Amino acid sequence: MTWRIARHPSEWIILDFQFSSMETFGNYEHYPSLQKAFDRAIWLTFLYRKRNEQFVVVDGPEDDFVVMTRADALENELHILNTTETRSAYLPFSYDHLESIRTDESPLPHWEEIWGYLSTIQGEVLRFILSQSIPLEKFIRYELAIRGYDQNNDWVGFEKSREIWCK
Numbered sequence: 001m002t003w004r005i006a007r008h009p010s011e012w013i014i015l016d017f018q019f020s021s022m023e024t025f026g027n028y029e030h031y032p033s034l035q036k037a038f039d040r041a042i043w044l045t046f047l048y049r050k051r052n053e054q055f056v057v058v059d060g061p062e063d064d065f066v067v068m069t070r071a072d073a074l075e076n077e078l079h080i081l082n083t084t085e086t087r088s089a090y091l092p093f094s095y096d097h098l099e100s101i102r103t104d105e106s107p108l109p110h111w112e113e114i115w116g117y118l119s120t121i122q123g124e125v126l127r128f129i130l131s132q133s134i135p136l137e138k139f140i141r142y143e144l145a146i147r148g149y150d151q152n153n154d155w156v157g158f159e160k161s162r163e164i165w166c167k
Contacts, residue, residue, distance in 0.1 A: 029067040030060050035100060036108065037065035038082050042089045043110050050152050057081045141165040 031037040037057040044055040054070040058078040145165035
């Protein structure tokens with residue numbers, strides 16, 4: 001069995017069914033931009049990390065890019081355009097990339113959520129964060145610690161969670 005992604009990016013549910021050899025690209029996610037396809041593959045690889053599922057980008061049939069599982073790409077002997085090394089995927093992160101995310105008329109859901117949070121913070125607070133080099137990573141780690149879950153979103157309790165996130 002393999003996992004296939006619904007064609008529309010707004011659909012978050014992964015469908016489980018058999019994959020017949022070299023079926024069309026019709027049931028995978030298609031993107032006109034290589035960067036957006038990379039972003040989606042990185043997000044899906046992160047989201048399905050507990051299953052050890054890796055998502056990759058391949059050339060699509062209509063001058064586009066397709067996101068699929070690495071297993072499907074290898075099974076069908078497709079050329080993989082990326083490897084999703086999630087820890088370093090966004091280093092460096094350019095302002096051009098940020099602009100393309102921010103101006104996208106149909107942004108990926110995780111980018112939309114991040115922008116939603118940032119866009120509601122008062123400008124003076126954002127300027128303060130930058131001018132004083134406030135360590136946002138520590139804020140995020142502390143927030144995750146007080147929720148009681150580990151890196152894979154498994155409940156471990158508050159003490160263990162604090163050990164994991166506040167090191």
